[in-house]
Amino acid sequence: MEEIVSLKNYDYKETKNAVNLLCSKYSFLHCGLLGRSCLGRDIPYLKLGRQSEYVLFAASFHGSEHITTYILLRFLEELCVALKNDGYIAGLNAKKAFNGRALIVVPMVNPDGVEISIHGKKACGIMAEKIEKLCKSDYTHWNANARGVDINHNFPAGWHKLNELEKRAGIYGPAPTRFGGFSPLSEPESLSIAELCRVQKIRHAVAFHSQGEVIYWNYENYNPPRAQKMAEIMATSSGYALDVPLGLASGGGFKDWFISEFNRPAFTVEVGLGKNPLPLSQADNIYSNLKEMLMLSAIM
Numbered sequence: 001m002e003e004i005v006s007l008k009n010y011d012y013k014e015t016k017n018a019v020n021l022l023c024s025k026y027s028f029l030h031c032g033l034l035g036r037s038c039l040g041r042d043i044p045y046l047k048l049g050r051q052s053e054y055v056l057f058a059a060s061f062h063g064s065e066h067i068t069t070y071i072l073l074r075f076l077e078e079l080c081v082a083l084k085n086d087g088y089i090a091g092l093n094a095k096k097a098f099n100g101r102a103l104i105v106v107p108m109v110n111p112d113g114v115e116i117s118i119h120g121k122k123a124c125g126i127m128a129e130k131i132e133k134l135c136k137s138d139y140t141h142w143n144a145n146a147r148g149v150d151i152n153h154n155f156p157a158g159w160h161k162l163n164e165l166e167k168r169a170g171i172y173g174p175a176p177t178r179f180g181g182f183s184p185l186s187e188p189e190s191l192s193i194a195e196l197c198r199v200q201k202i203r204h205a206v207a208f209h210s211q212g213e214v215i216y217w218n219y220e221n222y223n224p225p226r227a228q229k230m231a232e233i234m235a236t237s238s239g240y241a242l243d244v245p246l247g248l249a250s251g252g253g254f255k256d257w258f259i260s261e262f263n264r265p266a267f268t269v270e271v272g273l274g275k276n277p278l279p280l281s282q283a284d285n286i287y288s289n290l291k292e293m294l295m296l297s298a299i300m
């Protein structure tokens with residue numbers, strides 16, 4: 001059987017294409033629009049199964065971390081194939097394991113950021129001049145959205161404290177990375193995924209970033225039920241280490257907000273090891289290391 005998801009850089013066009021093809025091939029998959037980016041690009045989601053609560057997987061919050069989109073699309077396709085053919089993933093019968101579960105995948109939270117990182121100036125639209133100045137023509141390492149706001153610094157969880165830390169690090173306004181915006185949830189990308197979590201009951205959420213082979217699972221003194229046990233299972237099944245974020249990596253992030261808003265587990269998984277953007281040559285290795293963890297996270 002021909003696979004839809006193949007080893008390549010998943011930019012906006014390839015991602016939309018894969019989402020549409022997966023949806024038309026698998027009748028149990030539903031896709032829709034979470035919202036639109038600053039430059040009007042779609043932020044699609046895919047929904048697998050229908051339940052009163054969902055597990056959420058989301059990738060590419062940061063432009064240069066688009067390898068995470070490939071990882072999630074690849075997993076989703078493999079899960080669909082296994083569900084259709086009564087197959088196994090990581091030794092588990094997908095149908096039996098997934099019984100009573102449902103999954104929402106947001107493969108690209110920040111499509112403008114990904115486009116800027118992959119395609120440079122021609123992806124910047126009306127923001128071209130500003131972005132060129134901000135990144136000094138180094139588009140590849142762009143992480144923010146098209147307005148120079150880092151989506152994962154834009155959530156209302158310790159945002160003011162993080163804002164102070166950004167200023168101390170010399171970040172006062174739009175930048176390729178780590179500027180959290182002028183107010184929390186000021187950006188359509190962060191707002192879109194926050195709205196999804198308010199409308200749907202999300203059992204737990206996993207945000208995929210690169211790199212470091214680590215899993216972050218706590219935020220301040222919140223201790224949602226199941227969180228620690230889940231983190232341990234995720235670490236054991238992937239070989240990744242559990243860690244606690246410090247300084248500018250702490251607060252303002254999606255997982256921080258999710259934990260503090262809902263008191264339910266949320267995780268940041270930093271896939272792979274090296275310098276962003278990670279080379280495609282690493283992608284399949286990352287995926288095989290993570291497959292069991294992805295499956296267990298989807299059904300826990």
Ligand SMILES: [Zn+2]
Pocket residue numbers: 061062065152209210
């Ligand atoms: Zn990131």
